[in-house]
Amino acid sequence: MAASLETRVGPIGLPSPAMLASGILGISTGVFRRLLDAGAGAVVTKSLSAEAWEGYANPTVIGAAGGGWLNAVGLSNPGAAEFARMLRGPPATPAIVSLVGSEPQDFGRMVAEFAGCDVVAYELNLSCPHVARVGLEVGDDAALVESVVRATAAASSAPVVAKVGLGSASYLDTVGAAVAGGASAITAINTVRAMAIDAEAARPVLSNAYGGLSGPPIKPIALRCVHEIASRHEIPVIGCGGVSTWEDAVEFLLAGASAVQVGSALARGNMGVFGEINAGILRYMERKGHGSVREMVGLARR
Amino acid sequence: MRGADTPSARTVLSVADETPTVRTLEFEDAELARAAPGQFAMVWVPGAGELPMSVMVSGTAGRAAFTVRAHGPSSRALYGVREGGLIGVRGPYGNSFDATARSALLVGGGTGLVPLMRLITRLPPDARIGLAMGSRDAGEVLFEARARELAQGREIRIEVATDDGSRGLAGTAVDAARRLLDSGGYAAAYTCGPEPMMAALVREAAARGVPAQASVERVMKCGVGICGSCCMDDRVVCCDGTVFGGEHLASSADFGRACRSKSGATVPL
Known part of the structure; x- marks a missing residue:
């Protein structure tokens, strides 16, 4: 039987295992359709809040050594209601909807806005490293995480995914709380809190000073986190952090991820990266005799 | 070690008033001096902001320039940079x-x-x-x-x-x-x-x-096709543009009508 890229993350069926990560290119449904046509297994929206947010002033995104990127975009988004209007279409665009907020009731209310949309899943941003009162500040509070996940799951018929990152609490505790709250899967990890200082100007470059590091420099960290979560919890994991090639994607699958997300690798108009990753995974599967993506998951943890 | 897209510090070598509201600032930068027509740079004014600027020609080899009118906080700051002042540049970006x-x-x-x-x-x-x-x-x-x-x-x-x-x-x-x-x-x-x-x-x-x-001009944050702020229909202006052909533009729902605000909401032009 020919190898197939079709896979599942718990209840979420995917035509291919590499999806668009949240925060990247995520505000135009036209761009979403281009990415799906290019081979993305799914697209995740920018994190949406109850109200529109402008985000931080520029500089918000700059390059870092080793092919990485530093960003403090500040979760700019047009708000859940406006985004739902775009997703609803016509034409309707299927998406994993990323939500960000501070209180459990914020999430329940936002879910209600997406009635009539093709929501593949909700991904809760419990890990943005550079905005106050949301993201990691929620993720670091295990009790709050559990109630946020529970509130979202109660409001939604779509599966709930919790996106965790490296905050000041142990992300493994965050995962445990999300599992207890009824999450269907975990995305790990978000960008890693970081900064850049310009020697000539003698000041931080990002207007917010602190931002999140993404791209190849964080891949080994993300891989370790996926391995650790998959080793300790019975919950599907979506690997995220520096996935740029098919080989990166395969490594995440072998570490225990059921799927991966791609973000920084899309820089400079590189939408073809999804096709390259898909083709590379297929070649690898054929070479190794794997018929399905699922049979590769966690093989490096034997 | 710096990244290729980390702003590089440049000293402004000359400032010339073009009109009562427009100024041209010149600096040395071999790569931007070679920029193709239509390409832009992201220009950082330390402490004040960063904005996309089309790369202006200089009469001096190895130099590039920015011609700026003060209209928003970042362009006002760039307009106010004096000879000897410091700016950071990354790019050139986009097609031509x-x-x-x-x-x-x-x-x-x-x-x-x-x-x-x-x-x-x-x-x-x-x-x-x-x-x-x-x-x-x-x-x-x-x-x-x-x-x-x-x-x-x-x-x-x-x-x-x-x-x-x-x-x-x-x-x-x-x-x-x-x-x-x-x-x-x-x-x-x-x-x-x-x-x-x-x-x-x-x-x-x-x-x-x-x-x-x-x-085409749109709100730009990253300049490199990551943030999506500049999208026009299904195009990412910083990477797919900024230059588009008339035929494509004639079929665009957004061109001449709508753009995205800083939040990403669609607003009339």
């Missing part, structure tokens, strides 16, 4: 005008003339150039003498329009362009400036069978 036309109509409004000045330097050595320029009033007419210099002996016909009629035609750059188009024979039209002006020019050129290219 196809500069192969042997008879080229250039249509620019205000600082939208910047990429057209670089375009003049890249047109064929035997090109015939028509330049339609629009500005608010006589005092704001920009780059008229510079365009003649950059033409370097090639035939160049310039039509000036001002909003108040204090110089040349009373009207927009498109009204000036119409005069040049009436004399005929242009193989391509290139435009940059306020979007309603560009949209009118694209329609005008299409009606006469002249292929047009326009350099």
Whole structure:
């Protein structure tokens, strides 16, 4: 039987295992359709809040050594209601909807806005490293995480995914709380809190000073986190952090991820990266005799 | 170690007032000096902001320049940088005008003339150039003498329009362009400036069978196709553009009508 890229993350069926990560290119449904046509297994929206947010002033995104990127975009988004209007279409665009907020009731209310949309899943941003009162500040509070996940799951018929990152609490505790709250899967990890200082100007470059590091420099960290979560919890994991090639994607699958997300690798108009990753995974599967993506998951943890 | 897209510090070597509200700042940068017409850089004014700027030509080898009008917080800060001041640059980013036309109509409004000045330097050595320029009033007419210099002996016909009629035609750059188009024979039209002006020019050129290219401006945060702030329909302006062909623009739902705000919400132009 020919190898197939079709896979599942718990209840979420995917035509291919590499999806668009949240925060990247995520505000135009036209761009979403281009990415799906290019081979993305799914697209995740920018994190949406109850109200529109402008985000931080520029500089918000700059390059870092080793092919990485530093960003403090500040979760700019047009708000859940406006985004739902775009997703609803016509034409309707299927998406994993990323939500960000501070209180459990914020999430329940936002879910209600997406009635009539093709929501593949909700991904809760419990890990943005550079905005106050949301993201990691929620993720670091295990009790709050559990109630946020529970509130979202109660409001939604779509599966709930919790996106965790490296905050000041142990992300493994965050995962445990999300599992207890009824999450269907975990995305790990978000960008890693970081900064850049310009020697000539003698000041931080990002207007917010602190931002999140993404791209190849964080891949080994993300891989370790996926391995650790998959080793300790019975919950599907979506690997995220520096996935740029098919080989990166395969490594995440072998570490225990059921799927991966791609973000920084899309820089400079590189939408073809999804096709390259898909083709590379297929070649690898054929070479190794794997018929399905699922049979590769966690093989490096034997 | 720095990343390729980390802002590089540059010292401003000269500041020249072009009009009472527009200034050109020059600096050394071998890579930006070679930028193609229409390409832009992200320009950081430490402590004040970062903004996309089309790369202006310099008369000095190895130098590039930015020509800026103060209208928002970041452009006001860049406008205020003095000789010896520090800016950070990353780029060049984006695509560029196809500069192969042997008879080229250039249509620019205000600082939208910047990429057209670089375009003049890249047109064929035997090109015939028509330049339609629009500005608010006589005092704001920009780059008229510079365009003649950059033409370097090639035939160049310039039509000036001002909003108040204090110089040349009373009207927009498109009204000036119409005069040049009436004399005929242009193989391509290139435009940059306020979007309603560009949209009118694209329609005008299409009606006469002249292929047009326009350099589009949108809110930009990353400049490298990551953040999505600049999307126009299904295009990412910083990577797929900023230059788009007239045919594509004519089929665009957004061009000439709507753009994205800083939050990403669709708003009328």
